[in-house]
Amino acid sequence: MEVASSMSMVMAVLTDPICLLWTFVGTFMGLVFGSLPGLTATMGVALLVPLTFAFPTVHALGMMLGTYVGGIAGGAVAAVLLNIPGTPSSVVTTIDGYPMAQQGRAAKALGWAATASFFGGIISWLVLATVAPQVARVALSFGPPEYAALALFGLMIISSVSGKSLLKGIISGLIGVWLSLFGVDPIMGDLRFTFGNVNLMSGIAIMPALIGFYAFPQILRGLSEEQSTEMKTARLNLSDFIPSLLEIWRSKLNILRSSVIGTFIGMVPATGGNIAAFLAYDQAKRFSKTPEEYGKGTHEGVIASEAANNGVTGGALVPLLTLGIPGDSVTAVLLGGLMLHGLQPGPQLFSKSPDIIMGIFTTLLVANVFMYLIQLVGIKFFVRVLKIPNYYLAPMLVILSVVGSYALRNSLFDVWITVLLGLMGYIMLRGGFPMAPTVLGLVLGPMLESEIRRSLILSAGDWSIFFVRPISVLFIGLSLVIALTVAVKSFKKGQKTDEVEASI
């Protein structure tokens, strides 16, 4: 593609006010969707597919991409302010974001979240816009054994996000896996534990579980506590919440590493923002000089999570645009949207419709800029949520959560699931069981199971398939190293202090 002609296509988008307007509206809508618990980026894009049907293609794409970027970034708002992840990919943001808010640094946490999201988006955009065709093949090297090893590696992260007690963390993780076991078996198609209920055939979806485990316990706990998150919200200056260039420079490695992890996970089909955020958080903690700060409100945790989940946006578009294979659930919907506009995403899109490709690149960049700007203006208003008295906020949050879980599949069954899991989550929270491992188990448990079984079908029952492939060996090796270090550490700790409470 000639540079001159592609530049003119970029200019065509940038000078088209209506296109910019729709991208702005899309980004705004995405932020709203992302920050409301229960409404996700996937849903926002799916709703836009028919709405933008009559638009010119690039306008429609701009709006959908804006919703994608905004939806993933917006999840951080509820995660920080309320400890309720707005989208599945912002679960990790709660781990450090909420403690920051409790310490009166909510605006700062949101500023970091927005900044990290922006960097994640831009770095993944760079990868997409420059080397997409070259790196797309990397994603294809992931076969079932590699997925299985990745899932195993991911489950090791439980050790990083368990908080005080590793034992409780593992149990929480297993509860998540348990919840993922209902419904049609991923390999054979047999029914498991459906008890004759049609609604259970597709299992327990992640969103109702997430709302149940995060939103309800949080709301219920909030009732019995006086507002602990109250903070001074008067007269926030930009410098109070936007990290300075110096601060950004100090975290450059974390930002870069997390964004790259996000981009890479985005490129691997059928993974997504939450896995990326967990991996990035784990890596940030391991590389950190002060790992003990993680979980207690360090901005580095927020950076890792948000840079990674927005890194997914550009990454997930790589296989979609180059191979016609969506990288995550949102891009799967985008694929449908492109087809409705008469486009076949895939290798031919670059040669056949360079204007569309340039349109996608440009609007994606613009959407990231809009996302940052809207958040910078918005943070002042977001933090006012904390000023709403709890006796108004809690009932409203209940309604929002319930509506969110209903709207996912238009199903009251999901609402019941949400409420029941909410009660379970409340008891777990009271008993000191961490929630993040549950989400990890819910996401990675089924992946581990189905990929192991799939690999064994491929190898006709030969387990060596996991040990002859380099990527798979790498992940299995890393998992072993983590398991060993954790074991040694807890053994030492047990010897040194002889304090059982620390390990319970």
Next chain:
Amino acid sequence: MKARAAEYWVIGILTVGAIFFINQAQNVSSATLPGGIGPRTFPLIIFWAILILTACLVGAIIWEKVKEKKVVSIEVESHTNLIWRIIPYIPRQTLIVIAMCLLLVFLWQYLGFIIVAFLFVAGASLFLAPAEKRSIPRSLVLAALFAVVIYALFVYVFKIPLS
């Protein structure tokens, strides 16, 4: 000791649940493709793991108790009724809000979203607000506004039907 009581509850639920599901797993087919693992194996591993780890947790708690007994001679709470140690201390208002939530979902299908949301927000906010800050007109207006705005947002803007 409320945290401890909640722990007992989780342990209880997990133990009963895992045993029930291990039993239920017998109904799951174990047929498989050549070389593969059947649909029954993985769930069984998970349930047994839950059972074993829960037992470990019980062990750890007992171990801690034994140690505590050595250090502090008499436990204060040992005099209180066993039931009160197992029932987690849940504040009365939390219990009532839980009941309201269940009622909310139950009534939804009969009354429709707007009415249910209005009743819930109005009722819950009046119930939860401290007496000196309670204001009936304010709660009613806020609840009505909230229900209508959310309904309009979902149905007309997002095009998600709410029954």
Next chain:
Amino acid sequence: MLKNRLNKLVLLLVLAAVLIASTTVFGAWEPRREITIIIPWSPGGATDIMARKLQPIIKREFGVNTIVLNKEGGSSAVGLTELITSRPDGYTVALASSTILSLMGQNQISWGSDRFTNLCLVSEDPMLLAVNKDAKWKNLDEFLADVKANPGKITIGTSASRNVNHADAVLAAQSVGSSIRQVPFNGGSRVIAAVLGGHVDALVLKPSETISQIQAGELRPLGIYRKERLASLPEVPTFQELGYDVFPYGPVDQISYLVAPAGLKKDVKDKLVEIFRGAMLSEEFQEFSKQAGFVCNPIYGNEFDKYIENLTNALAEVAQKVY
């Protein structure tokens, strides 16, 4: 006094009967409010896109408003259970597919086809066997000869299990008296990625899922599970013309079709068929079907009932003998 009342009652009853009869016999039914189309799959999926594409056409050509309601879950069982329990008044229809017939064949759901009023066929998506562009098999004969020579060695990726994909993969091997190793994936895009990455030898998917990779030359299509060749992929031969019988139990087609709850009145049914067929036969929708790679030949009436009956039987037989 009592008699008087009874008389009035009889009079009323007669009047009501006449009214009801006249509407069914003389007055054709017209939709007076919007029609809800239940899509038992997630928004953004192939079925959903079809419905969304039909919406504006129906509005333009017939002035009828439609609402698309996504009720996903249970491999379409959740949404279709909702349909059969709704009132047969013509204001609720759904897009069902071979999947639900397949579930019925395996007794995974507790109700059967008799709870539907079949309206018309929407799309026919014949399956396609394809391999990586670098694969050693240049055509179907070479591939099946290899399958015959190495029973149980060659892997074929399908999306999920116990559906038309699975059946067709197995039936291809059975047509040469051999077997393959079926590798079920969660969704078509994972299957394509696995074949492009060289993890799996071949795939059986719908042309609508693979057309972009085929056009780009990344995948090599070997054969189509259909009686005639496809208009969108005219160079790909069918199994039948090369002499492989892949349909020993009757044609196992991947279709989606429009249904209403059982007990729909004749005039309502006719009107709905008229509206939806009209929209599907429009130039715009036909153009869309070609581009997306599915066949839109909306047969209806007795012909269609017969078609569904055959398909149901074939799927039930496949469920017993293949899975």
